[in-house]
Amino acid sequence: MLRGYSDLPLRRVALWGFGLHALWEFGQCTVLYDMWSWGFWRATVWMWGAIVGDVVITLGVALGAALLVGARRLDPPDRAGWAALLGVGFAASVGLEWAAQALDLWGYSDLMPTVTVLGHTVGLSPVVQVTTLPALAVWFATRRHRAT
Numbered sequence: 001m002l003r004g005y006s007d008l009p010l011r012r013v014a015l016w017g018f019g020l021h022a023l024w025e026f027g028q029c030t031v032l033y034d035m036w037s038w039g040f041w042r043a044t045v046w047m048w049g050a051i052v053g054d055v056v057i058t059l060g061v062a063l064g065a066a067l068l069v070g071a072r073r074l075d076p077p078d079r080a081g082w083a084a085l086l087g088v089g090f091a092a093s094v095g096l097e098w099a100a101q102a103l104d105l106w107g108y109s110d111l112m113p114t115v116t117v118l119g120h121t122v123g124l125s126p127v128v129q130v131t132t133l134p135a136l137a138v139w140f141a142t143r144r145h146r147a148t
Contacts, residue, residue: 093130
């Protein structure tokens with residue numbers, strides 16, 4: 001089972017994940033995705049839906065890493081915790097982005113750096129996003145402020 005899972009501050013992880021993913025999504029979306037032809041409301045709803053989905057992914061990555069190494073290794077992350085967070089995040093990012101492309105959920109602009117995975121083009125920006133931001137959300141949520 002999840003060793004020490006209740007020790008993880010999941011609400012703080014979700015809040016940090018929300019903030020980090022919102023900054024990332026709004027910073028990259030209009031440049032790297034093919035959304036210019038979308039109406040305002042469609043694009044707005046899609047963006048907020050993506051951010052909420054990113055928070056769910058962040059929690060899934062944190063819980064997946066906790067299953068692998070134990071939640072105490074994530075509070076704050078030690079080497080094994082960082083490796084688990086980044087490894088689970090990378091696997092999730094490639095799998096989810098591959099599925100999104102296979103289902104034709106969105107398209108990339110010409111500026112998106114891409115690689116081909118199992119016959120589908122996968123954007124590097126979302127792979128970097130889902131690999132790193134969940135790990136950073138856990139780190140921010142679990143770091144302790146030291147009194148000086």
